[in-house]
Amino acid sequence: MSYDFDTVINRHNTGSLKWDYFKDPDVISMWVADMDFKVASPILEALHKEIDFGVLGYSQPQEKLNELIIERISNNFNWEINKDWIVWLPGLVPALNAACRGVGNDGHKVLTITPIYPPFLTAPRLSRRKREVISLKRNQQKWELDFEEFEKQCADGVKLLLLCNPHNPVGKVYTKDELENIFLICDRYDIVVCSDEIHCDLILNDELNHIPYASIHKNAEKNSITLMAPSKTFNIPGLNCAYAIIPDKEIRDEFNKSKEGIIPYATGLGYSACYAAYKECHAWRQELLVYLNGNLSLLQETVNSLENVSMIPPEATYLAWVNISKLQIENPMETFASYGLGISPGKWFQDKDYIRINFGTSKSQMEKAMDRFRKAVNEI
Ligand SMILES: Cc1ncc(COP(=O)(O)O)c(C=O)c1O
Missing domain, CATH: 3.90.1150.10 (Aspartate Aminotransferase, domain 1)
Incomplete structure (x- = not known):
């Protein structure tokens, strides 16, 4: 191995959410x-450069970062996106909430698939939406969605689906067939899909590929909000840098409106780290x-x-x-x-x-x- 993953780093008493949660230091x-x-070193070097520059004002993403994202998504996932579709964010939990606020109206139904990362469960209520859930079924060594049940739920007034692909916590990577089925049903009932793909660069099984939901069909793309970030893969969640890809102008405008004045910009350190991660790591x-x-x-x-x-x-x-x-x-x-x-x-x-x-x-x-x-x- 050329990189060091073996060294144990003592993170106690560093303000780490993960390590200082348990009072017993032996846990x-x-x-x-x-x-x-x-x-990785390129990320550390990029951050050192920013710090040495010494001015840490408000930032915006540089053109080269947008271009890198567009190129990377095309190369890695076969999906051609446009610069205007990218909305930079300080995190994806705020994005889940902005999606709930930006799609539909008070009382409208938001569906999500359980078990699920907790902010998917809280975002609808915090946004005055009605949360509906459908559980993944355990079938031998696979987690599966019951499409009959899924369609029944979708037909009952759902406006937004919060999809998690790859799925936290079960680690499921949705197949092309499954995504196509989700699309056909969501298209039938005019449901916007917010697909959180934060774990898309962490596919462990060589035989599987990540497929962005929005890349399945032009209509899926039109009715979608895709969420991505370098944070999980490159271990930089503390730097607050993420992005949504929202092809449809109307959905994008509503999303932007719902985050206005509440959700801050991403950080300059985050942008630099993101560029280094995607370019060099x-x-x-x-x-x-x-x-x-x-x-x-x-x-x-x-x-x-x-x-x-x-x-x-x-x-x-x-x-x-x-x-x-x-x-x-x-x-x-x-x-x-x-x-x-x-x-x-x-x-x-x-x-x-x-x-x-x-x-x-x-x-x-x-x-x-x-x-x-x-x-x-x-x-x-
Ligand atoms: C599916 C999913 N979405 C979002 C997040 C958190 O995103 P952020 O730290 O950008 O708010 C996580 C963190 O574990 C996650 O698993």
Whole structure:
């Protein structure tokens, strides 16, 4: 390996949301979705350059950044986008909320697919919309959407679908067929699709590709809001830099109106880091994916060796969704923390039978965590 993912970096008492959440410093923190790796050198160099310049005023994206995004999306995902469609943002959680406010009116229905990253569940209510949910079904080693049920829900007045592809927390990568089915149904009922694709550069399974929902069909593109960012893949979520791609002017105008005066600009440091990440960190990302697959194998072996837990391996992301229903624990976060493991409880994602484990960490930390997980499952 040319890059260092092995060094354990002590993040305690650094103001880290992930590591300072648990008061016990012995807990290995594997909850919120950031990784424990240092960012790639080109990103650090770009940030040093900004700091050395010394003036940190308001920023806007430079032309070369927009051009890079357009080129990258064309090369990586076969989707041709236009500069005017890009809306820069300080984060994608605000974008989910702006999408809910910008599409439809008070009381209109927003559908999302559970289990799901919690802001998908809160954004509709915060935007005075009615939230509807449909659950993914577990079918052998796959997570699947029941399209009959999906269509029934869509037919009942839904205005906006909040899609997550790749899907956090189950790690599902939607196939072309599935996206086409989603499109056909959403097109039939005139539903706008907000597709959060923040994890699109973290496909772990070589046989799979990320397909942007909007690239499926011209009408899908027209009725879509696609959300992307370098933050998850290159481990820079603290820099607040993300973007929405909104091809239709009317939808874009409404989205922009709903964020006006509330959502700030992205940051200059974020733009610089984004440019460096997309321009110069391709090899780093390739090695990261190999490293994450190593951690995932370790996690899968551990889960397979235990009778009372199970998991469908994620196809993307560095998040694993582990079924612990047989353990019958009331408060999994507290219980696993008492074994020195900090996890996210499934109830946050609307399924209390699961926990989410973030495996974006060094191998030695992962091994230690798996020993603790084994001990916990055997003793509970
Ligand atoms: C699907 C998804 N969307 C959005 C976010 C967070 O986005 P941001 O930090 O840009 O608000 C996450 C973070 O884990 C996520 O998994």
